[in-house]
Amino acid sequence: MRVLITGGLGVNGCWVTRQFLAAGHEAVVFDNRPDFSLTRDIADRFEFVEGDILDSDSLARTLKERRIERICHLAAIYPSACDEVPLRGFEINALASVRLLEAARIAGVRRVVFTSSVAALAPFPAMQPGEVLRVDESYPSCPGDSGVYGATKVAAELMGMNYARLYGIEFAALRFASIYGPGKLAPRHGDASMFVIPNVIVRALAGKPISLPYASNQPFDLVYADDVADSIVRACVADALPHSIYHIGAGRTYALGEFCAAVSAAIPGAKIEFAPESQGGARSAWYFDISRADSDFGYRPRYTPESAIRHWLDWSTKLGI
Numbered sequence: 256m257r258v259l260i261t262g263g264l265g266v267n268g269c270w271v272t273r274q275f276l277a278a279g280h281e282a283v284v285f286d287n288r289p290d291f292s293l294t295r296d297i298a299d300r301f302e303f304v305e306g307d308i309l310d311s312d313s314l315a316r317t318l319k320e321r322r323i324e325r326i327c328h329l330a331a332i333y334p335s336a337c338d339e340v341p342l343r344g345f346e347i348n349a350l351a352s353v354r355l356l357e358a359a360r361i362a363g364v365r366r367v368v369f370t371s372s373v374a375a376l377a378p379f380p381a382m383q384p385g386e387v388l389r390v391d392e393s394y395p396s397c398p399g400d401s402g403v404y405g406a407t408k409v410a411a412e413l414m415g416m417n418y419a420r421l422y423g424i425e426f427a428a429l430r431f432a433s434i435y436g437p438g439k440l441a442p443r444h445g446d447a448s449m450f451v452i453p454n455v456i457v458r459a460l461a462g463k464p465i466s467l468p469y470a471s472n473q474p475f476d477l478v479y480a481d482d483v484a485d486s487i488v489r490a491c492v493a494d495a496l497p498h499s500i501y502h503i504g505a506g507r508t509y510a511l512g513e514f515c516a517a518v519s520a521a522i523p524g525a526k527i528e529f530a531p532e533s534q535g536g537a538r539s540a541w542y543f544d545i546s547r548a549d550s551d552f553g554y555r556p557r558y559t560p561e562s563a564i565r566h567w568l569d570w571s572t573k574l575g576i
């Protein structure tokens with residue numbers, strides 16, 4: 256199969272590209288930033304098109320000339336960038352997705368897999384401290400406090416469903432929980448301190464202590480980038496996609512302390528402190544019900560915090576990042 260991966264050089268895209276190649280597919284990567292630091296090991300095995308996702312002509316040419324059969328659409332910008340310049344956020348994350356759907360329609364591409372986010376959902380209800388909400392695909396979308404980014408994801412999801420209705424393009428949006436994996440740092444994603452686990456790793460590697468604002472039993476749905484890629488590849492190659500929305504996460508919560516224990520095991524001497532009991536223990540939390548993705552295309556996370564952190568550090572060494 257010939258697959259186009261937009262944003263295929265990014266934190267998740269690099270694993271998508273790697274997995275397609277490993278499965279014997281032909282991968283064409285479309286990205287506007289020719290930074291091959293996360294794809295060094297496979298850089299001579301995929302076709303690369305440098306282009307802006309807003310450039311309809313370049314997209315159309317790529318689909319036609321490279322005879323693309325299916326598309327995984329990962330090119331996007333992050334929440335802080337979307338809030339900084341909302342118009343640009345909407346253009347790149349939403350309008351460009353519609354342009355891609357239109358180019359796919361004209362080129363006769365069969366399927367588009369779109370990468371959405373928990374940010375597409377309506378705010379979660381107020382819960383008791385320590386209470387955990389399981390969230391399936393019937394939960395309403397319509398972002399409240401998740402800003403411009405969430406709005407762009409909902410807009411692109413709805414337009415994908417309309418292209419499916421009007422033109423028969425097979426479309427699925429995969430909504431991800433929080434993702435962790437190598438490369439999730441500046442200059443790609445900005446300040447590491449915004450992301451708990453990357454920040455823990457960065458500080459531990461630098462020999463610096465870190466004091467976390469959460470209790471060690473704080474639950475999180477955090478999914479590893481290579482599992483995320485597995486879900487995207489499965490959704491792309493499945494014989495049929497019975498639904499247009501899928502929730503993708505770890506399938507359960509893990510306590511923050513479990514991630515930190517894995518970091519301490521991999522980086523001896525890591526100094527990690529949690530919020531003291533006096534601050535009230537675990538707050539409420541949520542996690543994605545992934546049973547639809549499991550039954551429709553066999554998605555089941557393969558990583559635990561231990562194996563993911565080991566994999567992250569091994570690959571960081573391998574890639575020299």
Ligand SMILES: NC(=O)c1ccc[n+]([C@@H]2O[C@H](COP(=O)([O-])OP(=O)(O)OC[C@H]3O[C@@H](n4cnc5c(N)ncnc54)[C@H](O)[C@@H]3O)[C@@H](O)[C@H]2O)c1
Pocket residue numbers: 261262263264265266267268285286287288306307308309328329330331332347370371372373430431432433434435443444
């Ligand atoms: N990482 C997370 O926690 C998370 C969570 C939920 C959803 N997502 C979604 O998953 C997808 C992939 O995220 P990621 O973390 O791999 O992001 P990333 O920033 O690592 O990768 C995105 C890639 O898109 C490219 N890109 C950005 N703007 C472009 C443009 N105008 N034209 C062409 N290419 C462009 C970038 O150069 C980059 O290589 C995105 O749609 C993101 O919104 C990510």
